[in-house]
Amino acid sequence: MNNSQTQSLTNGKQKERTLDIVNRGLKKRYRAERRFRLYGLLAIVASMVFLSLLFISIVGKGYTAFQQTFIELDVYFDPQVLDEQSLATADYQGLVKKSLRDMFPDARSRQDRRMLYGIASSGASFQLRDMVLTHPDMIGQTSKVWVPADDDVDMLIKGHFDRQVAESERRIKDRQLAWIDQLSAGGKIKKKFNTTFFTAGDSREPELAGILGAVAGSFFTLVITLILSFPIGVAAAVYLEEFAPQNRWTDFIEVNINNLAAVPSIVFGLLGLAVFLNFFGLPRSAPVVGGLVLTLMTLPVIIIASRSALTAVPPSIREAALGVGASKMQMVAHHVLPLALPGMLTGTIIGMARALGETAPLLMIGMVAFIVDIPAGFTDPATALPVQIYLWADSPERAFVERTSAAIIILLAFLITMNAVAVILRKRFERRW
């Protein structure tokens, strides 16, 4: 029995044992432990909640855009209006108006009629024109045609519309409501799959607006980005990893690459504006310029990913190749590159996914215009999918909100597919040495 224990035994009442101090604090400490653990869990739950809120709010707003309200009209293709010589420029608007008038003869006054005409989309006349141009034998007949409804009617049918609001503040008046109710009672108004959304370019009318133009613009931009950034990125990575001597110059290149990876994307836009547009005089709003800017932006990502793919190839492969007499270039081209390629491709796909979602630099180089035509080449004026989302998000019409959300759903679908491909690629070709 040593001295201190003797003391603690003898003066037990005056002096506490360390164990008691520890035990007394233990409850509190365990509580702190549980609390800390809970904070961690809460943090993860919070991120999950944010993520699900984001998805719920966007899908909830957007899924209705995949349907569009159509109205059935009995259109009489009047031979007097449709002159054989000028079929393309005939008054199709008049045909639409006439069939609406025939359906609701009670609309007499000018004001009533204007309200009545407002039910159908202005795109209805284009639809009739296309029908007549493809089937000229329709002239003189009456046929039932489903034409798109105006976006306000669309919103009403989809339930985004409050009937309780005072009439003066509503975009659809009482008379129109009555007509629409009459139509839906007669089964002449219904929702169908919205093909326009996938086949049309931009439009000021929500019911005629589609994302094909933006998707095509994004496609051309990404093609340029891919064919430039993948070879250049891989070449740079190969040089830095396999050939470059360790000196200040190489260090400088590396510092530059790491910095560029963290430079705000909008600065790349400024570079594109000052260099590609103002100095080289390349066309504004063209996918080729967008592709160049995004190339500069994605290069660091691809270089960094390719370098780590190259370092993952074990040195024994290189030594074996050199040992049987391959030159250094042959060693890289025949042995190292094929083994590192899956990793490089994964990095490239992830870089492409980032480029697809990038908006800010494209705003700087003018890919933000209102473009109705679907771009057919690398120098046609175009927007990109995220820019289209930005443009629609700015539009005041209620119907554009759901279209914006729907475009976001499409964009996210593309991104998820690309990332899934990257993950599968990695899983499939990943080799542990």
Added chain:
Amino acid sequence: MPPTTLIFILLALSAFGYYVGRRRAFVVGGGSKGAKALHSRPTYYGALTVFWCGVPALLIFGFWLAFETTIITHLVMADLPEAMRKLPAAELNLQINNIRNWVSGNIISGEINPVIQAAADHYRSLLSTSKAALTVVAISMAILGLVIVRAKITPALRARNIVEQIIKYALIVCSTIAIFTTIGIVLSVLYESIRFFRTVPITEFLFGVEWSPQMAIRADQVGSSGAFGAVPVFVGTMLISGIAMCVAVPIGLMSAIYLSEYANKKFRTVAKPLIEILAGIPTVVYGFFAALTVAPFIRNTGNLLGLGVSSESALAAGLVMGIMIIPFVSSLSDDFINAVPQALRDGAYSLGATHSETIRQVVLPAALPGIVGGVLLAVSRAIGETMIVVMAAGLAANLTLNPLETVTTVTVQIVTLLVGDQEFDSAKTLAAFALGLLLFLVTLLLNVIALHVVRKYREQYE
């Protein structure tokens, strides 16, 4: 000949060159069995021919297209009548644009007068001459290269070494693109910024407290004369980034701690990719979410509580930006927490520390430099983030620290000043480049410090 056709012809010529070079190598080596007499394998002779056939011609093609418009415009301008050349620069530009549009068949502004017509004809003839000349030069260049290399192929020609040397130079060129990009960024923003600072003194820009870049275009126009004091813009940026960091750092750090210290493997494999999805969502989506869901929610809640909340409050933008940054903080912190050696933890446990005490008093202090580096990187991301603030924050440059009011940021100002048709030499557009320069410098500084800290930290435990 249209450029695409020319490119295809050049590519076809190169492919033909490969065939020619390879054949020639067989021939000089003495038939198909004579490949042994050659220094390199026949494909290398083919590759060498391709190089000399295709690359010089394509380079000429590229440079020609890059400078064609500028040179032709100069030539046309030099031939314009005296009166027109004396016009102010802006009007002259308009006329030149008119000529170009007329040539390419676009709509032009104003009437077509004979002078424009003549200039356009001149332009058109120069353009067609230039195209024809380009075709001739490029194709003859390609054929010349092909013929010369073919003549030079001998069994002793060290084709492989030459080809490999060429490839190596190409690799070096590719790796220096990063440097050229940086130089390009610096030069382009610096050049325009210097022009800006000639009209607006740099001290006013850095320390002025009023920002209203709307300039009166005509002398008699009513409107502000433009004030370029960027302090409110900086404060707005700091405010929004600050809110974002207040959201991102605690959540990101705590989730990293939970994932790396507490969670079992199953939970981790599910939760980690889910958090990382947040990083993959495009910022324009966050912007839409902030503007249409979060901002109205905050405004309504504020109104219920009797607070006057602006519909473009800094809080909404900052909050959503914070959500966006969570995965950056969390994945970087995760790396650094995992890098802390297990021995340190074991030491703490053996002294009787609980799990959370070990984390708070041993692991976190050990990982702190790395985490600080990660947070700095996140701050630089927040400052440079554009779409969220463009869509959810306002344009009005209020000098305030109240998160419920509207503030504006550097990136918002750059976008609003540069989107749309602007005169390129007004102080208004140049101000955007000055802001861009500042943004670049600040993020560069943050990145350099952060990367340095992170690198130092990594070395510590390796």
